[in-house]
Amino acid sequence: MPFLARREDVDGFVVPEEVADGETVFCPHCDGRMRPRGASNQQARHFMHVDNLSADANNRACNGLAGESIGESVRHRIWKSLAVSGLQTRFADFDVREYTLEHEVDVSKGPSLLDTRRADAIVRFLEPITNPNLFFGEGVIVEVQHHNETKDIAKVTADYLSAGYSVYWAHDADFTETQFRVDRFERAFNERWPNAFAPYFIDAETALHMVDKVEFDPRELAEQDWSFNDPRPNCQHSLHTGHQGLPFCLDCGTRMRRHDTGRRMYLPLGKQ
Template sequence: MKSLAVSALRQRFAEYVRCGPELTVDIPSTPTLSDTRRADALVEFPSEDSNDYLGRGLIVEVQYANESKDIDAVTHDYLSAGYSVYWARPEDFTNDRFRIEEMVIAFDQRAESAFAASWAEPPDIDPPEEYLDRFTNPDPLTFNDPNPDCSHTWKYGGSDLHDRDFCKHCRLERWKDRAVDAYIYDESTIKTNTELADRAAQTAFEQREKKREKENHEHVWEPRGENRYRCRCGARLKEHKGEEIISNDPFQDFSEMTITDPQYCDHIWEREDGCMRCISCGLEDPL
């Protein structure tokens, strides 16, 4: 049947660079992990633009009743490489010829057995975990969300890779793998609440310090308890043994702080019952 298919392809197409049975086709990086496939019958055209409908060539795969080929995986690979595919059944053959006219009708009607490079999309397939090993990034990668308890808020531009998203809450990074139409997550980028709180505090402090370098800020002190005062900018003042001690870092004394939803923030403080609360990120500082 493979030989009959080759004979029919040679008669049908006048120009080709190769046409024969069991020819090897190089496959681009796909989730099937196959570098090459051996086509049952192949006709390959002189150039990729030789045939606007069929692409680089046409492959006829013979589908035996007792053969367990993964049709979706094979079709995915050939279409990804730019070849059209037809899955021929035993009834497509007589004793001495391949009924190629039935194949033509199948392509015209876009039957389930015909896949043209010009209009057919590679079938969806489930990639094995080994597919991730093809990436050069050594960090732990997974198709499953490694932090499902986080109510992710995604923002474009994770780490130094412009095609990544990152979660504003847990810093988890992900990117879309177009070959399988699924997200890949980089588990190593997750930050704990403590790490986020420390980074948020440090960043907010550095931002305020930069502003103070540009502005001649004058503190307006509000009572915060016995011998304790606080400015709206976050600075603190303590009276100790007749001396005034000023700290511009509101997180210097962590025992007095309560973190609710840490994030990068140049805090805007408002007084509430029993605490000062940032109206931007919800950070609380007990009075």
């Protein structure tokens, strides 16, 4: 399933989310003609061979450029395209103005004093939102962390929050070879992982002073069974210090600790 192509008017590669339906591009491996195929629940937007210029039987089944043969910067670009496709899947039932990659966002009201920032991947809801989403705000931005890239995560997050957008910082674990993992995206916001920020539960000023303490580990917090969601929200939590110095509730047994961000995390009774 190819995710890279060459276009006659562009130097280097293009990815599927940059190419309009019906537009012809060329395979970087076999030079065959390709066209984009739309995103669905099963697969991200990708290129499909129309034909091959080579009569070699091996090229007739060409899969394009193999993932392991590309550089980190190109892989980063593919991930941006996969993220846009993933956002289309997640917000398919919403009234949306656009899905796009590398979109200029007005952040002039943010703390960085910049006028704009270029979002890696974005979904922008209609104004006014006819299918209201009080949780995500104006839309959602996915920033794809690149190994050789340095960003001031605190200021970037605060700028986007100040513009009314939710922000998700994506990593290697958020992608398969062919998809953006919407399941992780969904859980991150629902459980308030330290790489997911929505105007619903955090403002720009808080993010600016908190996010710089976060180590964006690609491992899921759920692997440790700890969550930012209180499993017993109706309990008053009469706390007692137990083994390993971790407080636990005498009434419901929930264990608690502080995340590096200062947010309280919970471990339900029965979890180790």
